[in-house]
Amino acid sequence: VKNEPVVKKVATPVFSLPSGTYDEGTKLSVTCATEGAKIYLALDANWPAEEWVEYSEGMLEIGANFTLYAIAKLDGWEDSDIASAEYTAIMPLTTPVINPASGKVENGTKVTVTCAIEGATIYYTTDGTEPTTESAVYSAPIVVNEEMTIKAFAVKVGYTNSAVATASYTIKETETPTFSGDDEVVAGTAITITCATEGATIYYTTDGTEP
Numbered sequence: 726v727k728n729e730p731v732v733k734k735v736a737t738p739v740f741s742l743p744s745g746t747y748d749e750g751t752k753l754s755v756t757c758a759t760e761g762a763k764i765y766l767a768l769d770a771n772w773p774a775e776e777w778v779e780y781s782e783g784m785l786e787i788g789a790n791f792t793l794y795a796i797a798k799l800d801g802w803e804d805s806d807i808a809s810a811e812y813t814a815i816m817p818l819t820t821p822v823i824n825p826a827s828g829k830v831e832n833g834t835k836v837t838v839t840c841a842i843e844g845a846t847i848y849y850t851t852d853g854t855e856p857t858t859e860s861a862v863y864s865a866p867i868v869v870n871e872e873m874t875i876k877a878f879a880v881k882v883g884y885t886n887s888a889v890a891t892a893s894y895t896i897k898e899t900e901t902p903t904f905s906g907d908d909e910v911v912a913g914t915a916i917t918i919t920c921a922t923e924g925a926t927i928y929y930t931t932d933g934t935e936p
Contacts, residue, residue, distance in 0.1 A: 846862060903921075
């Protein structure tokens with residue numbers, strides 16, 4: 726009886742990461758223990774695959790929720806078993822927007838902090854320290870009535886925490902009032918007092934005491 730030749734089978738491809746949840750952009754690679762074997766991939770979007778895509782190093786990263794299939798082939802060998810893994814991407818939250826931006830503001834200016842992702846919780850500080858989930862939760866505009874540095878970041882389940890946004894403020898100084906006329910005037914001359922700061926209220930005395 727003539728013995729049938731033994732056909733070797735290609736080793737099943739191995740993913741660098743097991744099925745699971747990972748940050749968006751996490752790199753993923755596929756290897757095969759059989760030297761010289763080529764690896765081919767397919768996604769759940771086109772499974773069962775009519776055409777496999779040949780794998781090359783660096784082509785994969787986790788950017789969405791998907792199931793990845795891999796098979797390895799080598800001429801003269803039986804194809805490998807099909808490997809599969811399911812991946813879920815954790816999207817990063819967008820950095821909160823602090824409005825107005827850093828600069829000089831009027832006393833009592835109200836600062837808003839928003840995040841583009843609906844339902845995100847924003848934590849903030851007003852003393853320049855880094856915010857944590859133990860910091861104040863933003864729920865209403867922050868009133869600036871002194872020199873202040875606001876730092877804020879956003880948190881939401883299913884996302885990675887956002888980067889920290891920062892804005893620093895100083896209070897605008899009210900311009901010094903100016904008087905019309907010269908130092909010496911004729912009795913009965915009307916003197917006007919003006920201030921270049923819009924909306925400023927001017928207080929005065931006429932007996933030399935401090936107003």
